[in-house]
Amino acid sequence: MTNQRLLLGATLSYSGNPMQSAWEDAVKIDTEGGVLIEDGRIAAVGNGERLRADHPQAEVTRYGEALICPGFVDAHVHYPQTAIIASWGKRLIDWLNAYTFPEEMRLSDPEYADQIAARYLDLTLAHGTTTAASYCTIHRHSADALFEAAAQRGQRIVAGKTCMDRNAPDGLRDTAQSAYDDSKALIDKWHGTGRASYAITPRFSPTSTPDQLAALGGLWAERPDCLMQTHLSEQTDEIAWVKELFPQARDYLDTYEAHGLLGERGLYGHAIHLEPREIDRIHATGAALVHCPTSNTFIGSGLFDMAGLTARGIPVGLATDTGGGSSFSMLRTMAAAYEVGQLRGTPLHAAQLIWLATAGSARSLHLSDKIGSLNKGMEADLTVLNLSSTAAIAQRAANANDIWESLFATIMMGDDRAIADVWVNGTKRP
Ligand SMILES: [Zn+2]
Numbered sequence: 001m002t003n004q005r006l007l008l009g010a011t012l013s014y015s016g017n018p019m020q021s022a023w024e025d026a027v028k029i030d031t032e033g034g035v036l037i038e039d040g041r042i043a044a045v046g047n048g049e050r051l052r053a054d055h056p057q058a059e060v061t062r063y064g065e066a067l068i069c070p071g072f073v074d075a076h077v078h079y080p081q082t083a084i085i086a087s088w089g090k091r092l093i094d095w096l097n098a099y100t101f102p103e104e105m106r107l108s109d110p111e112y113a114d115q116i117a118a119r120y121l122d123l124t125l126a127h128g129t130t131t132a133a134s135y136c137t138i139h140r141h142s143a144d145a146l147f148e149a150a151a152q153r154g155q156r157i158v159a160g161k162t163c164m165d166r167n168a169p170d171g172l173r174d175t176a177q178s179a180y181d182d183s184k185a186l187i188d189k190w191h192g193t194g195r196a197s198y199a200i201t202p203r204f205s206p207t208s209t210p211d212q213l214a215a216l217g218g219l220w221a222e223r224p225d226c227l228m229q230t231h232l233s234e235q236t237d238e239i240a241w242v243k244e245l246f247p248q249a250r251d252y253l254d255t256y257e258a259h260g261l262l263g264e265r266g267l268y269g270h271a272i273h274l275e276p277r278e279i280d281r282i283h284a285t286g287a288a289l290v291h292c293p294t295s296n297t298f299i300g301s302g303l304f305d306m307a308g309l310t311a312r313g314i315p316v317g318l319a320t321d322t323g324g325g326s327s328f329s330m331l332r333t334m335a336a337a338y339e340v341g342q343l344r345g346t347p348l349h350a351a352q353l354i355w356l357a358t359a360g361s362a363r364s365l366h367l368s369d370k371i372g373s374l375n376k377g378m379e380a381d382l383t384v385l386n387l388s389s390t391a392a393i394a395q396r397a398a399n400a401n402d403i404w405e406s407l408f409a410t411i412m413m414g415d416d417r418a419i420a421d422v423w424v425n426g427t428k429r430p
Contacts, residue, residue: 006036007423067407085322093237107139175212239273384423393418
């Protein structure tokens with residue numbers, strides 16, 4: 001008996017950061033590669049036939065020309081918005097009031113929260129996403145629901161109870177004290193349990209009083225091993241509102257900074273309309289930004305400066321922002337990041353796009369030592385991409401000069417049909 005599995009196919013490996021050096025030096029594809037899995041971890045990566053000769057007892061799965069990638073990591077989502085994805089015609093504040101808050105209210109029913117958590121993870125796993133960092137609702141059980149559903153599936157997950165104590169409807173507000181108490185109880189229960197990590201989660205400055213922000217900043221100071229996730233400078237009218245609500249603040253980021261909510265393990269979603277001081281402070285603290293391109297075009301927010309911000313060395317993750325984003329698919333999200341790059345005159349290469357969706361997002365979540373790349377000792381979360389998944393893609397792939405051209409066609413035109421298999425912690429998922 002052996003518990004070794006050997007996957008043969010094309011394999012993707014990273015030796016550097018393709019956002020800061022030439023992508024050719026940082027990302028490689030071995031078209032005759034192999035990944036050996038043992039006890040849920042990657043035991044070896046290398047030439048496929050050599051691995052087969054060295055490990056004759058391993059059970060072999062042949063993927064042919066398919067590309068074995070690290071599982072996709074979605075660095076910013078709202079699982080409670082699964083059922084309202086693709087809702088028409090609003091900008092941020094109206095969109096929250098018209099679609100998001102009524103749906104998040106429905107998750108006051110624990111059974112419904114369980115149902116949506118399971119649906120979200122099943123849908124995203126089918127799209128090749130093996131880890132997500134999710135906002136929940138203000139209800140404590142909404143975080144339990146996602147952590148439990150992820151544990152059942154053996155999935156690595158980052159999540160936090162969303163905190164809001166103003167500018168939200170009745171039934172969707174907590175208080176400074178209850179946000180602190182509930183978040184703390186959830187940290188004690190889930191942070192570091194199995195594959196779960198906790199992110200302290202104030203939704204954004206407009207829905208938290210200074211007291212609540214300070215309470216959560218205090219909690220983060222007590223538990224600096226947790227992540228902290230929130231939103232920053234998504235739309236210009238949102239920024240104007242923040243200025244009204246916090247007249248003393250130097251800028252939007254300062255509303256977090258002044259309350260202990262700026263730090264290296266901080267994740268700031270969107271970050272489109274940044275002031276020079278904000279960029280300097282984010283750079284100085286080592287905090288990460290999260291780019292949500294389908295959301296930014298769908299809600300009409302603006303064009304993230306990927307090239308400028310990554311050139312400064314700021315860590316950037318890639319994310320769907322379900323359901324402000326218009327897709328569960330990280331392939332579609334990579335395509336949108338390419339399109340946003342084009343509109344800014346800085347197109348991203350396929351190697352950069354796939355790196356952002358795996359290693360880049362893992363880095364932003366401080367999980368690079370566990371997920372996001374195919375290296376010995378990493379947790380075996382893998383997504384296998386069929387690079388000819390539809391007739392339209394197959395005819396383009398047949399005309400490709402190299403595997404990068406094929407991969408780019410799948411990034412631009414692929415969906416869940418391109419996901420040949422997904423492995424979670426060394427187990428193939430249905
Ligand atoms: Zn969001």
